[in-house]
Structure formats: structure tokens, C-alpha cells
Amino acid sequence: MKAVCWFGKNDVRVTSVPDPSIINPHDAIIKVTTTAICGSDLHLYDGYIPTMQKGDILGHEFMGEVVEVGHSVQRLKKGDRVVVPFTIACGKCFFCRRDLWSACDNTNPNAQTAEMLYGFSGSGLFGYSHMMGGYAGGQAEYVRVPFADVGPIPVPPDLPDEKVLFLSDIFPTGYMAAENCNIQPGDTVAVWGCGPVGQFAIKSAYLLGAERVIAIDNVPERLRMAAEEGNAKPLNFDDEDIFGKLSEMTGGMGPDACIDAVGLEAHGTTVDALYDRAKTALFMATDRSHALRQAIRACRKGGTISVPGVYGGLLDKFPFGAAFSKGLTFKMGQTNVHKYLAPLLSLVENRRIDPSFVITHRISLKDAADGYETFKKNRDECIKVVMKPDLN
Amino acid sequence: MELRRNRGLYARAARHPFLTSGAALLGAGVGYAVYRVVTNWSKPEVAKEVHVETSIAVNKTPAELYAIWRNFGNLPLFMKNLVSVTDSGDGRSHWVAKTINGSQIEWDAEIYNEKKNELIAWRSLENSDVVNAGSVRFEQGPQGRGAFVRVTMNYNPPVGKAGEAVAELFHIDGAHLIKEDLRRFKQFVETGEIASITGQTSGRAEIAQPSTDLSPEAAATEKARGQRA
Ligand SMILES: NC(=O)c1ccc[n+]([C@@H]2O[C@H](COP(=O)([O-])OP(=O)(O)OC[C@H]3O[C@@H](n4cnc5c(N)ncnc54)[C@H](O)[C@@H]3O)[C@@H](O)[C@H]2O)c1
Ligand SMILES: [Zn+2]
Ligand SMILES: [Zn+2]
Numbered sequence: 001m002k003a004v005c006w007f008g009k010n011d012v013r014v015t016s017v018p019d020p021s022i023i024n025p026h027d028a029i030i031k032v033t034t035t036a037i038c039g040s041d042l043h044l045y046d047g048y049i050p051t052m053q054k055g056d057i058l059g060h061e062f063m064g065e066v067v068e069v070g071h072s073v074q075r076l077k078k079g080d081r082v083v084v085p086f087t088i089a090c091g092k093c094f095f096c097r098r099d100l101w102s103a104c105d106n107t108n109p110n111a112q113t114a115e116m117l118y119g120f121s122g123s124g125l126f127g128y129s130h131m132m133g134g135y136a137g138g139q140a141e142y143v144r145v146p147f148a149d150v151g152p153i154p155v156p157p158d159l160p161d162e163k164v165l166f167l168s169d170i171f172p173t174g175y176m177a178a179e180n181c182n183i184q185p186g187d188t189v190a191v192w193g194c195g196p197v198g199q200f201a202i203k204s205a206y207l208l209g210a211e212r213v214i215a216i217d218n219v220p221e222r223l224r225m226a227a228e229e230g231n232a233k234p235l236n237f238d239d240e241d242i243f244g245k246l247s248e249m250t251g252g253m254g255p256d257a258c259i260d261a262v263g264l265e266a267h268g269t270t271v272d273a274l275y276d277r278a279k280t281a282l283f284m285a286t287d288r289s290h291a292l293r294q295a296i297r298a299c300r301k302g303g304t305i306s307v308p309g310v311y312g313g314l315l316d317k318f319p320f321g322a323a324f325s326k327g328l329t330f331k332m333g334q335t336n337v338h339k340y341l342a343p344l345l346s347l348v349e350n351r352r353i354d355p356s357f358v359i360t361h362r363i364s365l366k367d368a369a370d371g372y373e374t375f376k377k378n379r380d381e382c383i384k385v386v387m388k389p390d391l392n
Numbered sequence: 393m394e395l396r397r398n399r400g401l402y403a404r405a406a407r408h409p410f411l412t413s414g415a416a417l418l419g420a421g422v423g424y425a426v427y428r429v430v431t432n433w434s435k436p437e438v439a440k441e442v443h444v445e446t447s448i449a450v451n452k453t454p455a456e457l458y459a460i461w462r463n464f465g466n467l468p469l470f471m472k473n474l475v476s477v478t479d480s481g482d483g484r485s486h487w488v489a490k491t492i493n494g495s496q497i498e499w500d501a502e503i504y505n506e507k508k509n510e511l512i513a514w515r516s517l518e519n520s521d522v523v524n525a526g527s528v529r530f531e532q533g534p535q536g537r538g539a540f541v542r543v544t545m546n547y548n549p550p551v552g553k554a555g556e557a558v559a560e561l562f563h564i565d566g567a568h569l570i571k572e573d574l575r576r577f578k579q580f581v582e583t584g585e586i587a588s589i590t591g592q593t594s595g596r597a598e599i600a601q602p603s604t605d606l607s608p609e610a611a612a613t614e615k616a617r618g619q620r621a
Pocket of ligand 2: 040061
């Protein structure tokens with residue numbers, strides 16, 4: 001089959017690889033009908049995530065048709081059309097039973113590596129480094145899905161792929177980011193980053209009752225989407241003093257909750273951002289946290305910082321004093337996708353949201369290398385790329 | 393997890409009030425112990441006694457876990473280096489483990505302390521090449537935490553040829569391997585399979601042919617059927 005493989009920094013190739021096969025009794029094989037490139041994939045593409053190996057198959061946002069099931073699979077059948085969560089969870093452990101699916105104890109075959117770095121290991125992830133399990137991803141014609149009875153959710157035939165695909169990651173991710181804000185009536189939520197995750201965080205914040213959402217980025221078309229699709233107030237950080245503006249818009253209080261939907265590759269031209277660039281270039285720190293710092297400073301006293309953006313290692317010059325003296329609450333982590341599948345699917349079925357609004361590019365899987373470049377460089381007003389293996 | 397190395401006489405471990413908890417533990421442990429001795433070759437008169445403790449929470453009751461563990465034939469399902477354990481029915485058992493180069497070590501063991509649903513403790517019989525002792529305890533955890541499985545083991549380096557063969561091949565922390573065996577035990581018991589990517593597809597040319605490797609789970613099932621790879 002054809003699959004998108006990682007060969008190094010800025011180097012992904014569509015290659016012929018063997019078809020996947022059932023390895024464990026709860027596995028299924030899915031024929032992928034639609035898959036997408038995520039902002040998280042850019043962290044791999046940019047070489048920020050350790051323990052990748054040349055030849056690893058990428059991709060964690062995908063859906064398709066079940067073509068084979070292992071002998072212990074009971075719920076899922078051949079022919080089912082399913083969306084697959086990017087986190088792999090067993091459904092049986094302490095964490096799964098508490099809806100903390102991305103903390104599943106039993107799905108990372110390389111848990112000891114993550115433990116060395118983080119103390120404990122989270123769940124396995126598709127296509128996201130060997131530290132996270134080393135599972136082959138879904139930017140491919142076929143993919144092996146472990147614990148097939150636990151993760152994949154069957155979707156109704158009348159909903160096209162583009163409306164349900166993002167249940168695999170970015171819709172639940174944006175939704176959990178907003179849920180983590182504990183939104184109360186009258187709340188203002190500020191969202192850093194208007195990529196796909198930010199876009200879903202904006203919509204979700206309104207769905208969860210926010211009075212007003214403010215969107216921060218410096219890419220004009222992304223800010224435009226946040227305003228037009230998301231009904232957010234856009235702020236361009238190239239033109240505005242973000243702290244001053246947020247303060248002014250909230251009567252001097254600061255936003256009630258701040259969402260960092262940027263993650264470890266935040267851009268910026270302020271002193272701290274340049275300092276981060278220099279330090280990460282010299283490997284003295286690993287993550288650039290400019291957006292997070294700004295969010296911590298801007299947030300109101302007793303407010304919440306919600307972090308869906310991915311961080312992998314060490315932060316430098318983290319304003320913990322500000323966080324402490326204002327009594328902030330921090331919520332973060334890989335999304336507990338399984339928890340959100342059914343409720344968010346019903347929002348789509350009830351037409352409360354049409355997740356396909358973020359898609360700007362539809363390409364064939366064989367053009368994936370181009371897709372990565374276009375997405376990374378915001379070329380051609382790119383916001384979200386979906387790929388189809390059967391497109392020519 | 394704790395790893396302690398004491399100086400002690402070789403004979404002491406044979407009578408030590410801990411019993412080995414499994415051959416994989418043991419295979420690894422022995423290798424490690426011997427490795428330590430070899431790397432401390434300047435003091436050949438002192439045998440190293442190794443003491444390891446580790447624990448893991450498993451989402452089952454102590455009684456369920458005890459029952460699985462007490463059926464020694466199950467141990468190779470999750471203990472990587474264990475080839476077989478045969479229960480002779482009189483509290484004695486025969487253990488076969490493989491070393492990293494694929495050669496095998498064997499010994500006999502006896503249960504010398506046991507409390508139903510709580511504790512199994514055993515030790516190698518006298519005159520074994522492999523001197524070891526260990527225990528496994530199953531304790532009820534706080535509400536919703538399942539049971540805590542605690543493994544303690546002590547082992548002493550084997551003497552003679554077997555010991556040297558093992559020593560060459562293990563350069564790994566024995567405690568680490570024990571922890572990994574316990575992790576597989578937890579996965580196996582909680583989910584019915586052991587997480588694996590062995591043999592999966594990738595764009596690496598060297599595995600461009602479908603792999604013939606078995607996953608740990610598949611390998612375990614094969615073992616359970618009594619087929620040796
Ligand atoms: N928690 C999870 O489970 C999860 C799931 C999916 C994605 N993510 C992460 O969410 C983040 C966003 O994902 P995405 O797909 O939207 O990525 P993306 O790269 O498309 O979006 C990031 C956006 O942040 C903007 N940005 C950069 N620096 C900024 C700054 N200083 N202030 C404000 N905006 C800034 C960029 O211009 C871009 O529009 C990534 O870190 C991704 O890895 C996390
Ligand atoms: Zn993603
Ligand atoms: Zn789990």
C-alpha cells in the first residue's frame with residue numbers, strides 16, 4: 001500500500017510499504033477513506049518530537065471502513081464505517097474508567113521511555129513517535145487499529161467523511177480546551193492560535209456558553225475565519241499590544257479563561273520570543289512558550305489557563321510567580337477523545353456544528369509531501385489539509 | 393522500585409526467606425547479578441546478593457490475581473524470558489528460562505510459604521545452579537485502585553559455566569526487566585492482550601517483507617500451547 005512516511009526534518013515521502021496485519025486479538029484493519037494533516041504533525045515535520053525513526057508512518061486523524069477484525073473483537077464488524085480517535089485506549093484500566101482515556105495505562109508498548117522522561121506514560125498514539133508507542137499512523141491506505149471495540153465510533157451513512165473526520169482529534173481537542181475553561185455566564189475566553197484547534201476551541205467556547213471569544217494570531221486568513229465562522233473578536237499580535245488590548249476589552253480585569261492553542265512552536269518578535277528561539281536552537285530549552293507566557297500574564301485573577309497546544313519538554317522563563325499570585329488554574333493534556341465522540345457526533349447530527357468549515361485543501365494522499373509544505377508555510381491561505389487515498 | 397545490592401555469602405541466598413516470583417524475573421536477575429560480579433572481578437571472593445522490590449496496581453481483586461499467578465503455567469504468558477514452568481503438584485516446580493543469546497537455564501523450586509489470595513513465596517531447591525528466592529503479594533488497594541501486586545526477589549549469581557554464559561549476555565538492569573514483566577502482567581490481566589507493535593508495517597526497507605516475528609501476545613499463546621519457538 002501507499003503510506004506517508006517520516007524520513008527526517010522537513011522530509012516526508014509517500015512510499016510503498018507492506019499492508020498492515022492483525023497483531024493482537026482486539027485489532028482491526030481499516031481501509032482509510034479520508035485522513036488529515038494536524039498541527040501536531042508539523043511538530044514532527046519540524047523535528048521537535050524525539051524518538052521518531054526513519055520510515056515511521058505518520059497520521060493520527062483518519063477514518064474509513066473496517067476490512068478485517070481480530071478474533072476477540074465483538075462490537076465492530078467488517079464493513080462498518082468508523083472514525084478513529086488518535087489516542088489508543090484499553091477501556092479497562094483505572095484511567096479509562098475515569099474518562100481519562102489519553103492517560104490509559106495499557107496501550108503504550110514503549111511506556112518505559114515515556115516514564116524516563118515524564119515519570120509516567122500516557123496512552124499510545126497513532127503515528128506520533130516511539131515514545132508514544134510507535135504505532136503506524138493513518139496517513140496510508142490501510143491502518144491497524146488496536147482495541148477496535150473501544151475507540152472507533154461508527155458514523156451514520158448520510159454524514160459525509162468531511163463532517164465527521166475531525167471527531168478523531170481537533171474537534172474534541174478544541175471542545176475539551178473550552179470545557180477545561182469551566183465557562184460561566186458572562187465569561188470572556190481568549191484563544192491564542194487560530195489554527196484548526198483554535199477554530200474549534202472558539203466554536204466550542206460559544207457552545208459551552210461563553211459571552212465573548214477573542215482570537216489571537218497573526219495570519220490574516222486565520223483571523224478572518226475566527227471572526228467570520230467563529231464569531232470571535234480577532235486580534236493580530238503583529239499590530240496590537242495583546243495584554244493591553246485584552247485588559248481594555250475586559251474592563252481592566254483580563255479574560256476569565258485563556259486557551260493556548262499554539263503549543264511549543266509559538267512565534268513572536270518580543271524579547272522573550274527571540275530568547276526562546278536562541279535557546280531552542282542551542283538545545284538549552286526545548287519548547288518555545290511565548291503564547292503561554294502571554295496568556296498567563298493576561299489572564300484575570302482566579303482565572304483558568306487551558307492548554308491544548310502540545311508541549312514536549314522543558315520550558316524556560318515560565319512566569320510561575322504571576323500564575324501563583326493570581327491563583328490561576330491550569331488544565332491541559334492530550335485530548336480524552338473517547339469521552340467526546342458520542343456527544344460531539346450528536347452535535348454534528350443535529351446540525352449544531354459542521355466541522356468541515358476548517359478545510360481549505362483537499363488533495364490526494366500521494367501529494368502529501370506537498371500538503372505538509374503548504375500547511376507549514378501557510379501557503380495559499382492553507383488552514384486544514386484533508387487527503388484521500390483514492391483521489392488522483 | 394528499589395534495587396539494593398548487598399554483600400553476602402553465596403550460601404545465604406539459598407536459605408533466604410524470599411522466593412523468586414518468576415523465571416523471567418530470575419533469568420534477568422541472574423544475568424544482572426552475574427554481570428555485577430564480572431564487573432567487580434577484582435573482589436572475586438565476595439558474591440553479590442541482589443535484592444529487588446517493585447509493585448504495580450492492577451484493576452482486579454487480590455483473589456483474581458492470586459489465582460492467575462498461582463497457576464504457574466500462566467507465567468510465561470507475560471514473563472518475557474520464561475520458556476515454561478511445570479508444576480509438579482507437591483509445591484515443587486521446574487523452571488526453564490532463556491538468556492539473551494537464546495540458550496536456556498533450568499532449575500527446580502519449591503513453595504515454602506503461601507497464603508491463599510495473599511502471598512506466594514518460593515525458592516530454588518538446594519544444589520540449583522541458579523540460586524534465587526522471591527515472593528509476590530496481592531494487597532487490596534484503596535477504593536477503585538484494584539490490587540497492589542508487590543514482588544520481592546533476591547538472587548545470587550550462579551557459579552560455573554552457566555553463570556559465565558549468562559553474564560556475557562545481560563548488560564541490563566534486572567530490576568528494569570522485572571518491572572517490564574509486571575507491566576505485561578497488568579496489561580494481560582486487565583485487557584487480555586499485551587500492547588505491541590512487533591511486526592507492524594513501516595517504510596523501513598529492512599522490514600519491507602511481512603514480518604514473521606510474533607507479537608508478545610501471539611508468542612505467549614504459542615507458548616501456552618506448549619510449542620517452543
Ligand atoms: N492536546 C491535544 O490532544 C492536541 C490535539 C491536536 C493538536 N494539538 C496541538 O494544538 C496546537 C495547534 O494545532 P493546530 O492544528 O491548530 O496547529 P497550527 O499550527 O495550524 O496552528 C497554530 C497557530 O498558532 C499561531 N501562532 C503561533 N504563534 C502564536 C502566538 N505567539 N500567539 C498567537 N498565535 C500564534 C500560528 O500562526 C497558527 O495559526 C498544536 O500544538 C498541536 O500540536 C493538541
Ligand atoms: Zn492532531
Ligand atoms: Zn486504559
